[in-house]
Amino acid sequence: MVENRPWxxxxxxxxxxxxxxxxxxxxxxxxxxxxxxxxxxxxxxxxLWPGDRFIQNYYEIFVEGMAKAGAPPIGLLMxxxxxxxxxIAIGKIAISxxxxxxxxxxxxxxxxxxxxxxxxxxxxxxxxxxxxxxEVTAGLGLLNSYTGLTxxxxxxxxxxxxxxxxxxxxxxxxxxxxxxxxxxxxKFFRDILLPLSRTNIAGLFVILFIYGWxxxxxxLLVTTDEGYYTIVISIQRMVSVxxxxxxxxxxxxxxxxxxxxxxxVVVFMQRxxxxxxxxxxx
Amino acid sequence: MATxxxxxxxxxxxxxxxxxxxxxxxxxxxxxxxxxxPSGCGKSTLxxxxxxxxxxxxxxxxxxxxxxxxxxxxDRDIAMVFQNYALYPHMSVYDNLAYGLRNRGVAKGExxxxxxxxxxxxxxxxxxxxxxxxxxxxxxxxxxxxRAIVRQPAAFLxxxxxxxxxxxxxxxxxxxxxxxxxxxxxxxxxxxxxxxEAMTLxxxxxxxxxxxxxQIGTPLDVYEAPATTFVAGxxxxxxxxxxxxxxxxxxxxxxxxxxxxxxxxxGVAQAILGVRPEDLVLATDGVAAPGGLSLEMxxxxxxxxxxxxxxxxxxxxxxxxxxxxxxxxxxxxxxxRLKLTAVPEKLHIFDxxxxxxxxx
Numbered sequence: 001m002v003e004n005r006p007w008x009x010x011x012x013x014x015x016x017x018x019x020x021x022x023x024x025x026x027x028x029x030x031x032x033x034x035x036x037x038x039x040x041x042x043x044x045x046x047x048l049w050p051g052d053r054f055i056q057n058y059y060e061i062f063v064e065g066m067a068k069a070g071a072p073p074i075g076l077l078m079x080x081x082x083x084x085x086x087x088i089a090i091g092k093i094a095i096s097x098x099x100x101x102x103x104x105x106x107x108x109x110x111x112x113x114x115x116x117x118x119x120x121x122x123x124x125x126x127x128x129x130x131x132x133x134x135e136v137t138a139g140l141g142l143l144n145s146y147t148g149l150t151x152x153x154x155x156x157x158x159x160x161x162x163x164x165x166x167x168x169x170x171x172x173x174x175x176x177x178x179x180x181x182x183x184x185x186x187k188f189f190r191d192i193l194l195p196l197s198r199t200n201i202a203g204l205f206v207i208l209f210i211y212g213w214x215x216x217x218x219x220l221l222v223t224t225d226e227g228y229y230t231i232v233i234s235i236q237r238m239v240s241v242x243x244x245x246x247x248x249x250x251x252x253x254x255x256x257x258x259x260x261x262x263x264x265v266v267v268f269m270q271r272x273x274x275x276x277x278x279x280x281x282x
Numbered sequence: 283m284a285t286x287x288x289x290x291x292x293x294x295x296x297x298x299x300x301x302x303x304x305x306x307x308x309x310x311x312x313x314x315x316x317x318x319x320p321s322g323c324g325k326s327t328l329x330x331x332x333x334x335x336x337x338x339x340x341x342x343x344x345x346x347x348x349x350x351x352x353x354x355x356x357d358r359d360i361a362m363v364f365q366n367y368a369l370y371p372h373m374s375v376y377d378n379l380a381y382g383l384r385n386r387g388v389a390k391g392e393x394x395x396x397x398x399x400x401x402x403x404x405x406x407x408x409x410x411x412x413x414x415x416x417x418x419x420x421x422x423x424x425x426x427x428x429r430a431i432v433r434q435p436a437a438f439l440x441x442x443x444x445x446x447x448x449x450x451x452x453x454x455x456x457x458x459x460x461x462x463x464x465x466x467x468x469x470x471x472x473x474x475x476x477x478x479e480a481m482t483l484x485x486x487x488x489x490x491x492x493x494x495x496x497q498i499g500t501p502l503d504v505y506e507a508p509a510t511t512f513v514a515g516x517x518x519x520x521x522x523x524x525x526x527x528x529x530x531x532x533x534x535x536x537x538x539x540x541x542x543x544x545x546x547x548x549g550v551a552q553a554i555l556g557v558r559p560e561d562l563v564l565a566t567d568g569v570a571a572p573g574g575l576s577l578e579m580x581x582x583x584x585x586x587x588x589x590x591x592x593x594x595x596x597x598x599x600x601x602x603x604x605x606x607x608x609x610x611x612x613x614x615x616x617x618x619r620l621k622l623t624a625v626p627e628k629l630h631i632f633d634x635x636x637x638x639x640x641x642x
Binding site for chain 1: 333334360368369
């Protein structure tokens, strides 16, 4: 669309910029806070420009550890979060791509029933079924374990649906051609469906990685052992320290660090991510 | 190379819908058979049953000397060309051609030489490493054919392979397919609804309607002596004029009229009289051909198509319009009356009830 309306251009840019400011301001404040002396944050006036303690504060987190602030070492927290995010993303993709394959390409008894069972899980996110899920997880002895942290979050239907919809758009002749070419179902899946789903998988991975990384309620419930804390949980722990002022400079530096991996995933997979959302290679 | 024999093949879908009702065809080795018919006549179902993509509800299909009813498509030694080509979008042209051979465990060198050979025949050698989406429709069509050729199968199955191409390319590819099939000598079954494709490609035509064979024969046989009114109306463009008639003393007359149209050579009480547009001519000096048809038509419109024109008109007492082929630049004013005739050899007589042909 070619248009020449200066006011419209100005107005739309203004809206966009306002949106950017609203989103970025808290991030900026967090960053600024992470570079100040802890006392500055408690003085009553929140500083808006970075202080002079950037190196010192981050050095403190990485080297001296966060025990003072009431949390396990940052390396362990990041590792736990990474394990959880990766396990959820990969687990969900693996399960949903296989179940979508079964539902679309095979005629087995009770297929419709299974389809609806999966469909129903869409209406039951973890938050809704959190008590029974906790009960089951505890009963299986999975509290304070990576399995307990990730498995209940892997089972859900959203991704199955995405793949099902995608497979339904693949012309039937493609699977027939593969059949004539002597490719059995598994070979067809590996040689044709998987490569065609590449962009969908990448797009989904970005979404699920961030979903897993940002999990709060579930890890809070199932982990009591500090060795399994995720970085998101640690922030909550540090904010609610008893009998002392929260160490805002440490908390905010942790917040900044916690934001980096999801940002990196988005930055590096952005091209594939957008491709996966808007186009399919057909 | 192989013969294909269909013996009373039937296809019944869920809900007792019978798509193919006992079809028998005996296809010779190296023959080019075209299945033609309107949509829903069962021609694609039949082809897919030969390919093994549809289960066979009844009867037997033989390819070569074995019954293939329960043989997987990959093991039937056939290759299929689909209407939408069904190329693997993520694979290069080379891999598309090689995929089936790799799955069969053909040696690498052998695959390479077969792919190169097919590429040479089809003139697609220059884009072997491109992806299908970088190719034009005609090129994709060639790749789809290449995928069939490299397999060196006993039979080619074509499922309306040209219907996604534009008119010019379609003519070009039609000739190409014919040339290729002749050169390779591979038995071929070709499905189309386009009667021009059917006429030009086939050694023998199989005209299907409602899951039944109406007629099998060489294109010219089918054209010159259609076995039923359905075939008469389906093959030929514009379609044959079909006129319901009844017997009267001295010959056949329009059901509602009195004037004699043609002699009654078959002693029928009621019949359908067929005459092709190109067989209708103006009665010279108002006198009909002796023993032939005599008809008076009121012109509605003239359609010039370049090399010839089609004159559409009505005949009193007849529901359907009559079409006559005339020379180029024919110009009759609407409403003008023409006396038409046709020689007796060009008249087709069909049974009024069964639609079966009565004259030899």
